[in-house]
Amino acid sequence: MSKPQQGMLNQRDQQMIGLRATLIEPTHNGYSRVSIADGSWRIYCSIELSAGTEVEVISINGNTLNVRPVIK
Secondary structure, three states: OOOOOOOOOOOOOOHHHHOOEEEEOOEEEOOEEEEEEOOOEEEOOOOOOOOEEEEEEEEEEEOOEEEEOOOO
8 A cells, every 4th residue: 555645644635636437327406426436425517417427526615526527
């Protein structure tokens, strides 16, 4: 197991920025869920997205990941 970067040990949220995941269900009023590692996370996107859309974490607000769709 590698050591965490200096200063990032207790900043798990900052380590999540840039991660990509796939929506489990379509967004409803901007909210949905994704699976990251061994957990399910609530997400928010300012535009409605369908299930299966790949998204990237751009920021975190409490326990909600703010995401944007990945443009391929």
